[in-house]
Each structure stands twice: as structure tokens, then as C-alpha cells.
Amino acid sequence: MRSIRFRKVFAMQALIRGVVLMMDILLFCVMPVRAEEPYTFDVAETEKKPYHFGGYVEFRPVLYVLDKDAALYQLQYYKDQRSNLMEWNGRLQLEGSYEKGIGRVYVKTNTDLSYSSFAGGNERSAFFEAYGTLKPSSAWKVEVGKKNLKWGKGYAWNPVNFFDRVKDPNEPDLSLEGNIMVTADYVRSFDGPLKTLAITPVLFPVYDHINDDFGINNRLNVAAKIYLLLYDTDLDFIYAADGSRTARYGMDFSRNLTPNFEVHGELAYIEGYQKRALNADGVVQSTTENALSGLIGIRHLTTFDLTTILEYYHNGTGFSTEDMENYFRFIRSGYQLYQTTGNDGKLSAAQKLGEGGYSRAGPMKDYLYLRLSQKEPWDILYFTPALMVMVNLNDWSHSITPELLYTGITNLELRFRAGFIRGSRNTEYGEKPNDYRFELRVGYYF
Numbered sequence: 001m002r003s004i005r006f007r008k009v010f011a012m013q014a015l016i017r018g019v020v021l022m023m024d025i026l027l028f029c030v031m032p033v034r035a036e037e038p039y040t041f042d043v044a045e046t047e048k049k050p051y052h053f054g055g056y057v058e059f060r061p062v063l064y065v066l067d068k069d070a071a072l073y074q075l076q077y078y079k080d081q082r083s084n085l086m087e088w089n090g091r092l093q094l095e096g097s098y099e100k101g102i103g104r105v106y107v108k109t110n111t112d113l114s115y116s117s118f119a120g121g122n123e124r125s126a127f128f129e130a131y132g133t134l135k136p137s138s139a140w141k142v143e144v145g146k147k148n149l150k151w152g153k154g155y156a157w158n159p160v161n162f163f164d165r166v167k168d169p170n171e172p173d174l175s176l177e178g179n180i181m182v183t184a185d186y187v188r189s190f191d192g193p194l195k196t197l198a199i200t201p202v203l204f205p206v207y208d209h210i211n212d213d214f215g216i217n218n219r220l221n222v223a224a225k226i227y228l229l230l231y232d233t234d235l236d237f238i239y240a241a242d243g244s245r246t247a248r249y250g251m252d253f254s255r256n257l258t259p260n261f262e263v264h265g266e267l268a269y270i271e272g273y274q275k276r277a278l279n280a281d282g283v284v285q286s287t288t289e290n291a292l293s294g295l296i297g298i299r300h301l302t303t304f305d306l307t308t309i310l311e312y313y314h315n316g317t318g319f320s321t322e323d324m325e326n327y328f329r330f331i332r333s334g335y336q337l338y339q340t341t342g343n344d345g346k347l348s349a350a351q352k353l354g355e356g357g358y359s360r361a362g363p364m365k366d367y368l369y370l371r372l373s374q375k376e377p378w379d380i381l382y383f384t385p386a387l388m389v390m391v392n393l394n395d396w397s398h399s400i401t402p403e404l405l406y407t408g409i410t411n412l413e414l415r416f417r418a419g420f421i422r423g424s425r426n427t428e429y430g431e432k433p434n435d436y437r438f439e440l441r442v443g444y445y446f
Contacts (some may be wrong), residue, residue, distance in 0.1 A: 011368040058091040058443040065436040071328040074335040074434040087116040104133040141185040150180040153264040156369040159293035161248030196229035206244040215244030260301040278326040291316035305375035318365040365391035382408035397423025415441040
């Protein structure tokens, strides 16, 4: 089913004019290349061009080996029983920018294609980013449009990133769709222990067709971040006022203890968080509480190019072990009801509960993340193997993901990943719909 959505953006007419101007330059203003004598040098070739255009195309087949006894398998495949699932995915990203004087326009589009015998075909296209920048001085910058803030110092999680979409810890480097906002940056440099001060105010509207999946509509949300480079330590202090979501406070830090050893952390406090969870009788109960989330991690590079990333994450808004067990039991009772009567009402209710939080990446409270990557082992050029381990510290279920990456062909990236999931019944990973996952990612940059 074709689904294409392009959101309204502040000052959209100005952005469109900027995009049209950029494309006109790309398509019609390319000068022919003249034959020249060897060893000649043209100064113009070294000058920075006012425009940029590039992109990324990807082909990604995935094979899932399914677990028929898992609760989430019974929830997802109760109408179409199968032992494995082959999924074919494609992605096209285009980006371009045009810069003149104090102004700059940047646009990034994304198109995702997918097909499987279970879900059929699907296409979704959207602007991931589309914003304009004005930089009247080296100290000031204002940006209007659709963008990502990328707040936080964590690799797999960012509890202080209050406005961006939540990234998948299994794919933390993937590009995400941004949100419509207005931001400003004021930066000053100093001599002494405080080397840099930056202030970033944010206006984040939530109205019909403008960030309307974020929270309560008809709100103009206000936030701010203060950045300090103090005693060679990066510090951020963040505040998001009560609006479409309740008030939030955050801080993060990052410091290099040695040139190859970095430590980082985040802390977020959320006022009046509303949690909806199933009790033992299968009834949804809503509670309101203040939530505290945090992250602490390290990044280390050895002399032989082994990179280690280790992070502990506490999710104050997450579900307890008992909450998840109640949800899995609710699914199983719904599945038994469907088998005996054909009534799938309980399973439909479970699917809605999953969309409300149970099925999100990292739904519980405490996690440990480890990633090891070795650059060019045994002197194999352009080859980087890696291993990622994710452990749920509340129920000790986990996933292990080995990865092989080869970049020996210009602009081409070949990546193979396998996923192995382990856990007993009524645990997060033990109830995943698949036991194994095999993925090939072929990406080309242009």
C-alpha cells in the first residue's frame, strides 16, 4: 500500500524556492570540461562550491527464523503461521544544499521500500530534514524547518534527547526523520577554565499536520540547552517546559581521560509521566509518577585499533518484569481464545498495547550494551568485524549480533549481520517472534 507523507514546514515557500534554485544550479549550470595540458592548475577547482548534492541507495534482504512458541510470534502471525520469513528492503536517500552569503538551505529525502510474503509491499517517502539556516555572525545561527537536534552523548540511547524520534539501539547510526522546529545558537569563546559557552533555545510547535504525533495538539513547546566546555569536559544542561508532554530536565557530559579513552553520561528527569500497564487480571491501569532515567558509558580505542563501546542504561519510564509477564500472559490467553473461538478481539487489544509502549525498542528498565569492532585484523584491508551484545538486566535475556563490514570498493559498503536471541519464556528477548536473524546490507554512496 502506497503511503506518502510530506509534512508542512515553517516558511515552506522559502524552502521550496531554495530547493528549486539548488536544483537549477545542479541541472543547468554545470560547465563543460575543456581539454587542458598536463600539470596545469585551475584555482577555481579548489574553491568551495555553493551547492552540494549526494545520496545513498541500499538493498537489504533479511531472513527471520521464527519461534512459534513465543508470545510475540503468536501476536503477529496468528492468522498466517510460518517457520521463517524473507523480507526484501530498499532505501533511497537524497540530500542537497545551497549556500549563499549568510543563508543556507538543506534538504534530505528518504524513501523506504519493503516486500514480504506476509505483509506484501509497502512504500513510504518523507522529508527527513528540510530547513533553512541564517548565520549573521560567527556567534549567531538560526534554523527553521524540519531537522534533528541530536542531543545527548550516548551511543545506543539518549534519554536527554526530548524532541527527536527515539533511535533503535540495534541500529544507532541510522538516519531518522526529524521534526519541525525553530532553533537558535549563540556561541562565545573564553580564555580560562571555561573555554566555550553555547545557548540553544528551541520552539517546537505541535498542531494539525505539524509534529502531531508528538503529544497533545495545539501547543507551542519551549526548550533550551546550555553547553559548556569547562576544564576540558563537555557539559549540557537541558530544560523542556510543560506543553505537549510534561516538563523535563536533563544534563549530560563527556570527557576524554586519555586521548583514546572517553567517558560519557546522561541524566533525565520527567515530571508527571503517565504509565499504562496491565495488571495480573489483564486490566489496564494508569499511574502518574516522576521518572528518572540515566546512562553511563565508555569508549576506548587500543593501539591495535580495537574499539570498545560499553553503556549501562536505566529507563525510568520502562516496564517492570511483572508488567511484561502480565503482557505476555495476556497475549497467550488471547491466542488460546482465537484458536478455540476465532475471536481475535483480545489479540487486537494486545497489538494496541504494544503500540503504546510494550513493543518499543528497550521497553524495560535496565540494559547493558557492548560493542567491539576491530579495524583490519590480520592485515585484511578495508575489513572490520564487530560484535554487539545487548543484555536486559531485569530478566537476563539478551541478543548477540556479529557483523562483518567490507569497504574496499569506492563508495560501496557491504555489511553482513546475524542476530541470535536468547531468553526463557516471559522474558523480553525470549518472547521475540524470531530466534535468528540474517541480514545483508549493500549500500552505495554518490
